[in-house]
Amino acid sequence: MRFLPFLLMFLFTSNIVFSQKETTSIQSFYPYKNEIGINFTNVLGNVLSLNPNNANSPYGLTYRRHLGKKSFRSAFSLQVNNEKNRDFENGFSVTRTINQTTSQFRIGLEKHIVLNKRVLFSYGFDILGKVMTDNSSVQDNNGFGNVTFTSKETTFGGGAGPMLRLEFKISDRLFISSESSLYGFYSSTTENLEFGNQPSEQTKSSDSNIELLLPQSLFLNISF
């Protein structure tokens, strides 16, 4: 009889506890704070022999830090290409050297709306940056001496714009996502040309664009 109140209490509370259906909050959607994303569209395309059309996001890696209903978001890509070719023809030689580096980054903030246990919608704003250097030289040894043609191109670019994102939760640690963005971007390029011993020539050009990027890339995100 002594246990009767406890029994009644247990029956009462256990019913209420089981009645609490899982309401999906942002905390339960993202149990971990950090997230790294890898663009795996090409993996799907190449390994699974799907559509090989590869026009996709320039960013290969993304990092996000979840701060409650908001997240800090960033993405980064780096491409380095160094080539040196030497051709011989009729005793003459031509040496071509190409050094290209392209780095692009993006940082921003996004706000989340949990649609259901598995799907999340986010909207936010990004700031973009791009630095590109392209140095190439051609050394022509034509028997009368060496002639060297050198081109040095440097591009700086920046932009900003809003974004929308859909994310599907596979498990607490695994997500797949895709996003759409409307970015305005401005870049300025300076090119220095040198031909032999003649004075160098400098040209400047700029480029501005607005692009609504539709979802083209699928990111696999891992939380930790």
Next chain:
Amino acid sequence: MKKPIITIIILFLYLGIAISQESKEKVDSSVYAEEDQYEDDPYFWSYTKEIGINFTPLVSKLVPFNLGQNDSGLIGLRWKKYYSSRAFRINFGANVTNEEIDNGNPFIYLAFGVEKRYPITKDKKLAYTSAWDLAFSVEGEDGDGFFGIAKGYGFEYHITKRIFLSTEAQMNLGISSDNVIKVQFQLPTAVFVNVRLY
């Protein structure tokens, strides 16, 4: 002594179940709280906002037998605000980059309009939409403009009440930049993934 105890236990059990059911109903209806409760709120999409993103480029990559270049249409983003049964909507698309100008394909598209959605099935998962838009677009290297009205019919499938797929056909009637009357029927080309916000 035993009888009252058993009665109390049954009473508590019943009370617990009753509360559990009530809270379950509350949770279940929390998302669609407005639905069917008021006369001017006849659908679960009444008084909601919707954002649609053109997912054709991604979908076309994931379909194995689709090897060609796809045409996603001019509309990239779609925003709707539903009132009782009608919505105000904005369609937008833009691609003005040097690359596209060189290829001769830059464009800007903007349309404002009114839409009404009609359920096809009883559970309202399948629906069609009828819309009137005031559309403006500039396309191509020479900047061929279009200004006119567009009558659209769309088809939608609700995966859940907050996520749905849609596509739309349009009949455009207007004036081009050469002052020529233009009539164009556009078949459904894009698949939109839409999100409903409360």
